[in-house]
Structures are given as structure tokens and as C-alpha cells.
Amino acid sequence: MEPAGNKRKREGLPTTLNKPVAALAIVPLNRNLTVTARKAYNVMLHIAQNAGDTGDLGFSAPLNAILRGFGVGNNVATDAKRYIDQMTSTKIEWRPLTEGEQWQLPNDGRDPSLLEWRAGEEARDELRIFNMLAEVRLYKKAGENWVTWFYPPTIKEQMLGPHRWARLELEVIAQLGTYTAVALYEICARYRDNPAGVTSRHPWSWWVDVLKGSEAGKQREWRKFKNEFVNPAIREINEVSEIEIELLEYKQGRAIADVQFAVRKKAPQALPNKPQPPDVSQLLRAARLGIRESDAEALLERYGDAAMTHALDAMERHMSHHASKTIFNKSAYLKSILLGKTASFGETEAPPLENPPPSTRAAAPRLASAESDEWRARRLAEIQTEFEALSAQEQAQWVEKLRLDAVYRGGVSATVMRRLEAGAWRSPLVKAMVIRFYASARHGSDWAELPQGMASAAE
Known part of the structure; x- marks a missing residue:
């Protein structure tokens, strides 16, 4: 046999x-x-x-x-x-x-606590x-x-x-x-x-x-x-x-x-005979760029291996071409590339994901980006005013919701966590974080996006 x-x-x-x-x-x-x-x-x-x-x-x-x-x-x-x-x-x-x-x-028989079990x-x-x-x-x-x-x-x-x-x-x-x-x-x-x-x-x-x-x-x-x-x-x-x-x-x-x-x-499927260990190549690349393992793991889970490879390539190109510019929050910057959005983490704009457009069309994206940034800043100010109008008890409840969310998702520094635990939302370390969390929860994840009509006009 x-x-x-x-x-x-x-x-x-x-x-x-x-x-x-x-x-x-x-x-x-x-x-x-x-x-x-x-x-x-x-x-x-x-x-x-x-x-x-x-x-x-x-x-x-x-x-x-x-x-x-x-x-x-x-x-x-x-x-x-x-x-x-x-x-x-x-x-x-x-x-x-x-x-x-x-x-x-x-x-x-070596453990006396098990003697009673031997009786059935x-x-x-x-x-x-x-x-x-x-x-x-x-x-x-x-x-x-x-x-x-x-x-x-x-x-x-x-x-x-x-x-x-x-x-x-x-x-x-x-x-x-x-x-x-x-x-x-x-x-x-x-x-x-x-x-x-x-x-x-x-x-x-x-x-x-x-x-x-x-x-x-x-x-x-x-x-x-x-x-x-x-x-x-x-x-x-x-x-x-x-x-x-x-x-x-x-x-x-x-x-x-x-x-x-x-x-x-399902019906039987033919799969490879050799078990595949998990591939940590992308996580190692992210670590070399200064991105925390927990942040890289979360981004890899959410966006997939292909998108992560593309984003890390773009980030490496950007860091090599602009070595004099500091990226203060590298995890957030990498996420901005994965989202395809402009970010301002010590940079004027996120690195391009594809080849740049012809020079005859270069002005339009810059104008749209500027209009979008201005809109986002205005919306952030409006929502901060809205948050400040809440009672102290309501503000504390929102800060606590953010703290629990941060604990669950990970990737938040101990200093920031201490500010959240103290309810000190006006601290420069957490103020923007609190307002953006409140904005997404109250007004939806697209709270900062330029309205369709304005976006068309900007383009």
C-alpha cells in the first residue's frame, strides 16, 4: 500500500x-x-x-x-x-x-490534584x-x-x-x-x-x-x-x-x-504541497524606512501586498530625492500614499504614484490641490469651533472614545495616550487628532473632501 x-x-x-x-x-x-x-x-x-x-x-x-x-x-x-x-x-x-x-x-499520577479525576x-x-x-x-x-x-x-x-x-x-x-x-x-x-x-x-x-x-x-x-x-x-x-x-x-x-x-x-482543489511561511519582506522594508512594525502590519492588512509594495517604492524614491526634507510622521505619510491623497507631514505634497503629467497640464493638479488644502483647513476650523461649543462632559466622552479606539488600533505613543487619559484634548499633541476623530464620527469619513461642484471648478 x-x-x-x-x-x-x-x-x-x-x-x-x-x-x-x-x-x-x-x-x-x-x-x-x-x-x-x-x-x-x-x-x-x-x-x-x-x-x-x-x-x-x-x-x-x-x-x-x-x-x-x-x-x-x-x-x-x-x-x-x-x-x-x-x-x-x-x-x-x-x-x-x-x-x-x-x-x-x-x-x-504525578499531580495529586488529578487523583479525583482518575475516579471518572x-x-x-x-x-x-x-x-x-x-x-x-x-x-x-x-x-x-x-x-x-x-x-x-x-x-x-x-x-x-x-x-x-x-x-x-x-x-x-x-x-x-x-x-x-x-x-x-x-x-x-x-x-x-x-x-x-x-x-x-x-x-x-x-x-x-x-x-x-x-x-x-x-x-x-x-x-x-x-x-x-x-x-x-x-x-x-x-x-x-x-x-x-x-x-x-x-x-x-x-x-x-x-x-x-x-x-x-467546496469541490476539491489542487494546491501546492509545500506550506508557505508568511512573507515579511514588506514589513522589513517599512522598518528600514523608520515605520513602526505595528503601523506597517496594519497598513499591509488593510491595503494588501501589491499596494504596499507600490507605496514603499514611492516613499523610497521620495526620500532619496528629497533627503533634506524631514518626514515627521512616516507612518501617516505612507498611509497618505496608499490613499492617494496629498499630506502635509513636513512636506508640501505627497510623492507621485505614477509618472508626472505633461508640463502643459501641470498647473491644474496644483490648483486643485491648493483648493483642496484650503477647503480642508476651513472645514477643520469649522468643526473645531463646533467641538468647542460642546459641553465639557460631551468633550470628555469624545476624548474617551478616541482613547479606546487608539488602544484597539495601536501605534499611538505613550505620551499621546497619557494626554488622552487625562482628557487634555487642547494639548498640541492631540488636539488635531481629537478634532479629526470627532469630524469622521459625526460628519462621515469624507468630511474633509472638496465638494463635487467645487472640485470640478478647481480642475
């Missing part, structure tokens, strides 16, 4: 990761977990499962097999540390999908909290960057020999662009063969916690989270994966109370 592994290779089927169901719904407790770190963690698990139990030696692989983009010239100590560090320092709460899918503890009593409502990895070693071997890692005991036990697992296609996960999409795919893949065709049903707050990748306790309103994260994730999963999913919502009165997902299998 042909070995199953050879048959999979001959047929070109994707490499499958058997991930324990207890590790599918996870909630970071002390810091954000990025989509890159979650993808890399799955690849490391796949490598560990293929290696089997190595005792106290840990598991080893070339760094490029876990995170693509680290060549020989990269400084492993500085470039890789930011990604591996998430796995060693992130404390995770692993939540069971159903009551019957708790962690299965070893019952070898089953553990109930168990909660385990630990870091994703216990230790990581980064080093060079034969000129190549390598990594050796160790799991906490409970994780190692379940990762290498799970009692129940979900079959995850690593090639599919490599194509998903957001943390929400990866987390939702992993959970829904667990139910691809479920006769009922649905996932477990939970309150919507449970789904927000396990799908957002940021610390627990910063709750998002379901309607906003669904529109901004869940719906795009569903579209992405249905496009690239072997399953199709559908959101099911249940109301209590007029409000959404519970949520679950319908799961259907």
Missing part, C-alpha cells in the same frame, strides 16, 4: 496541519498578536509535528522556513526579534469552542493561560539564520498528539491577509465535516475576542466590528479557501445576541 504522505505529494494536495481544537480560539491577554505571528506559529507547529517528540532538544528550522524575507544579509538579532518576541511574550487564553472540547490533562470525574470549565512559546534561540549556522524553539508543557502535549484537531490547509492560510480572516478560517475549518454544517454558537462578544488579535477587555461594538473586519474576512475566505462560510446572527429583542457561521465544503 502506498504511504499516505507519498500519495498526497503525487496528487499535489496541500500540506495539512492538524491543529488541536483547544488552540483555535485564542485571546491575547497582554499585547496584540499580529497576523504574521499567528501564521508563523502555525508553520512552526507543522514543523514540530513532522519532527515528532524531540525530548528536551526543542524544534529547529531555518528562519526563512518560518518567516520569508530573511536573507543572509539580515541582522537576525534585530530584524527577526520583533516577530519571534510576540510568541514568547504574548500570554494567551485558549477558549474551548464547545463545552466538550476542554484541554485533556495527562493523568499519570471529568474536568469542567477549565481555563489555562500561558505564553505561546517557552523559549526561542536565534543563531547562525553555516551562514544561515536558524531558530530553535520550545513549547510550554501543556502546549507541547496537545500540539504533538492532539485528542481532537482541525485540518488546516497552510497554503490557504498563507493567502489570507488579515488576522480576523486567519482566526475565522481556523475555527470554521473545524466544522467542514460537521453534519449540521454550522460552528458552535456564542455571544457576539466571544467572537470579537477571538477574532480581533488584540488584548481582551477592549470590546468593540458588534456592528462596527462585523462591517470592518468580519465581512471582509468572510469574502476573503470564500474566495481562496476550500470552504464557504456564511454569517448567522440571532437576535434577542431588537439587538444581536448570538453569532455562529454556516460552513460548506
Whole structure:
């Protein structure tokens, strides 16, 4: 009989990761977990499962097999540390999908607290909290960057020999662009063969916690989270994966109370046999330009790899041609390129995305840009006056909304956070930030755009 592994290779089927169901719904407790770190963690698990139990030696692989983009010239100590560090320092709460899918503890008699279970009593409502990895070693071997890692005991036990697992296609996960999409795919893949065709049903707050990748306790309103994260994730999963999913919502009165997902299998697809580690090339480029990893990761998730490549190319060209000009907020400047808008972060205008127009038409874009800038400044002044007319209590409520939003999205300095926590919205550090947040929430995301009639006249 042909070995199953050879048959999979001959047929070109994707490499499958058997991930324990207890590790599918996870909630970071002390810091954000990025989509890159979650993808890399799955690849490391796949490598560990293929290696089997190595005792106290840990598991080893070339760094490029876990995170693509680290060549020989990269400084492993500085470039890789930011990604591996998430796995060693992130404390995770692993939540069971159903009551019957708790962690299965070893019952070898060494732990007195387990004696009562040997009499047939089953553990109930168990909660385990630990870091994703216990230790990581980064080093060079034969000129190549390598990594050796160790799991906490409970994780190692379940990762290498799970009692129940979900079959995850690593090639599919490599194509998903957001943390929400990866987390939702992993959970829904667990139910691809479920006769009922649905996932477990939970309150919507449970789904927000396990799908957002940021610390627990910063709750998002379901309607906003669904529109901004869940719906795009569903579209992405249905496009690239072997399953199709559908959101099911249940109301209590007029409000959404519970949520679950319908799961259907597609016809078999031929996918590459080799699991693809997440590509961090663009994140490394952004870091070299002085952009924070969390900001670059968020922009990459939102705008995609192709747009990010184009924007980084434009930013590099601009910085090389205008070395004497300082960009004070590089993350915001990169975002302005991705949006295709003029920005004023120490520059007169954003770098062009395409070849400049002929000289005979050069004046019109400059006039339109000037008109747009003047309109934006006037609108900002009007909305600031409107905000100042609010009561002190209303102003404080808006500042608190901004603070919560900043905590959720990340990328805000500790100094700015202290100003927001103190409610000091008139501080020069946060004043414009508060007014723009209020403007977008009260008047819509297009509050600063030139009205259509005026825009046509300016052109």
C-alpha cells in the first residue's frame, strides 16, 4: 500500500496541519498578536509535528522556513526579534469552542490534584493561560539564520498528539491577509465535516475576542466590528479557501445576541504541497524606512501586498530625492500614499504614484490641490469651533472614545495616550487628532473632501 504522505505529494494536495481544537480560539491577554505571528506559529507547529517528540532538544528550522524575507544579509538579532518576541511574550487564553472540547490533562499520577479525576470525574470549565512559546534561540549556522524553539508543557502535549484537531490547509492560510480572516478560517475549518454544517454558537462578544488579535477587555461594538473586519474576512475566505462560510446572527429583542457561521465544503482543489511561511519582506522594508512594525502590519492588512509594495517604492524614491526634507510622521505619510491623497507631514505634497503629467497640464493638479488644502483647513476650523461649543462632559466622552479606539488600533505613543487619559484634548499633541476623530464620527469619513461642484471648478 502506498504511504499516505507519498500519495498526497503525487496528487499535489496541500500540506495539512492538524491543529488541536483547544488552540483555535485564542485571546491575547497582554499585547496584540499580529497576523504574521499567528501564521508563523502555525508553520512552526507543522514543523514540530513532522519532527515528532524531540525530548528536551526543542524544534529547529531555518528562519526563512518560518518567516520569508530573511536573507543572509539580515541582522537576525534585530530584524527577526520583533516577530519571534510576540510568541514568547504574548500570554494567551485558549477558549474551548464547545463545552466538550476542554484541554485533556495527562493523568499519570504525578499531580495529586488529578487523583479525583482518575475516579471518572471529568474536568469542567477549565481555563489555562500561558505564553505561546517557552523559549526561542536565534543563531547562525553555516551562514544561515536558524531558530530553535520550545513549547510550554501543556502546549507541547496537545500540539504533538492532539485528542481532537482541525485540518488546516497552510497554503490557504498563507493567502489570507488579515488576522480576523486567519482566526475565522481556523475555527470554521473545524466544522467542514460537521453534519449540521454550522460552528458552535456564542455571544457576539466571544467572537470579537477571538477574532480581533488584540488584548481582551477592549470590546468593540458588534456592528462596527462585523462591517470592518468580519465581512471582509468572510469574502476573503470564500474566495481562496476550500470552504464557504456564511454569517448567522440571532437576535434577542431588537439587538444581536448570538453569532455562529454556516460552513460548506467546496469541490476539491489542487494546491501546492509545500506550506508557505508568511512573507515579511514588506514589513522589513517599512522598518528600514523608520515605520513602526505595528503601523506597517496594519497598513499591509488593510491595503494588501501589491499596494504596499507600490507605496514603499514611492516613499523610497521620495526620500532619496528629497533627503533634506524631514518626514515627521512616516507612518501617516505612507498611509497618505496608499490613499492617494496629498499630506502635509513636513512636506508640501505627497510623492507621485505614477509618472508626472505633461508640463502643459501641470498647473491644474496644483490648483486643485491648493483648493483642496484650503477647503480642508476651513472645514477643520469649522468643526473645531463646533467641538468647542460642546459641553465639557460631551468633550470628555469624545476624548474617551478616541482613547479606546487608539488602544484597539495601536501605534499611538505613550505620551499621546497619557494626554488622552487625562482628557487634555487642547494639548498640541492631540488636539488635531481629537478634532479629526470627532469630524469622521459625526460628519462621515469624507468630511474633509472638496465638494463635487467645487472640485470640478478647481480642475
